[in-house]
Amino acid sequence: MPIVDVHTHIYPPTYVDLLRSRKTAPYIRTFPDAPDSPRLIILPGEDDPSTPSTSRGRPIGPEYFDMAQKIAFMDQHKIDTSVISLANPWLDFLSAEEAGEVARRINGDVEKICAAYPGRLYAFGTLPLSADMETIVGEVKRLGGMKYMRGVIIGTSGLGKGLDDEALDPVYAALEESGQLIFLHPHYGLPASVYGPRASEYGHVLPLALGFPLETTIAVARMLLSGVWDRFKKLNVLLAHSGGTLPFLAGRIESCIQHDGYLKKLGKTKNRRHVWDILKTNIYLDAVIYSEVGLKAAVDASGADRLLFAGTDHPFFPPLEEAKEWHSVSTNYSAISKAFEGDGDLARGVLGGNAVRILRLGE
């Protein structure tokens, strides 16, 4: 059974050029004291000089855009196939006028990259969500006809008002109709104020470890509450980072719905699909959670047959010291082997079999 990585990012050269051309986040820049060390600055507020522990973003090198390095990384970590996706913040920041053309160019580039490594690479496409609806739906349909595309990666902002915005219904309808999966990935985190006045002492830990997963959880809860899956019963969504905190909080979300007097008065507590049903029918979870505790919660919530190995999050989280193997990858491998100890079939499914089946890899 092959090993498949469904959570692995790239910034294709077209996107890198775009980031290099910009002067505000998201962008790539150098600093006068280190002119040969470009830095990638993408997260909201990241380049605020009052937060020196994060204001220079992260180093960016060819591992972000050179496919030979991606393939070498895959070989090194015994990954047979990767389903690559544009990394955050995708095209969210582009104007309505430019988004459509840039999306077509980047999706075309990524399709060509996959074709250059047959069997080793598939992809999730990117959508021009700031463009008009006709352009967005047109790109969904175009992606549906591409050989190596298996869905789309999106963030939580949707058209600007979040994923519970009914204006997104034509996009959901087009994705559902063409059987394309949404890979839902965080970027915006939580408002900086929740991290407190000492946040700058803690580097990227609070936004990445907690802001990202909570952002995903809130986005999915809003989709649930607004009835997205009641209207689109076959809409499938792969959640990054094992669903944020959704597997752990699903019971609480369901209980709060059932005890909400306002929703009851509106008749919204009945005749709706429950979160547990959606977790087992429409949601897939990756395995970027770095411990068997989180993995077991994901399995309990959605089932081992809906869990997809995403061992890497490459090229993010590189080792900080000289190391052959990436610790971030070996930790996820080890969590899978501990969580499925004694059940080789389930482990092989999570490592690759589930992705082959769900994403129709090899077809």
Ligand code: 5CU
């Ligand atoms: O390190 C980071 O900021 C990130 C990021 O932006 N996106 C991601 O997928 N992983 C880590």
